[in-house]
Amino acid sequence: GKTIASASFDNTVKLWNAATGKTIFTLKGHSNAVRGVAFSPDGKTIASASFDNTVKL
Template sequence: MKIWDAETGREIRTLSGHSSAVNSAAYSPDGRRIVSASDDNTVKIWDAGD
């Protein structure tokens, strides 16, 4: 899963861990975490910090 800067189009970070396509992702309300769901039937919680 790649995180992009919407203003510049620059890739900020790549998160590796799912073994299939990611079909959903969202930031937590405080912006500190990212939750992703994948076709590999897993949900992962990531630290959004660099």
């Protein structure tokens, strides 16, 4: 519960510190807008789905 992940139309996933609101890290790799993100139940993996028709872990 300390990190928030956001999907973006700039083709990235951003990780944010929930307490401060500051960006922790930007994940790049999709070639089109990211339309959804989800954490695994253990919180160690993030899945991102994109309009480029891929899912990345």
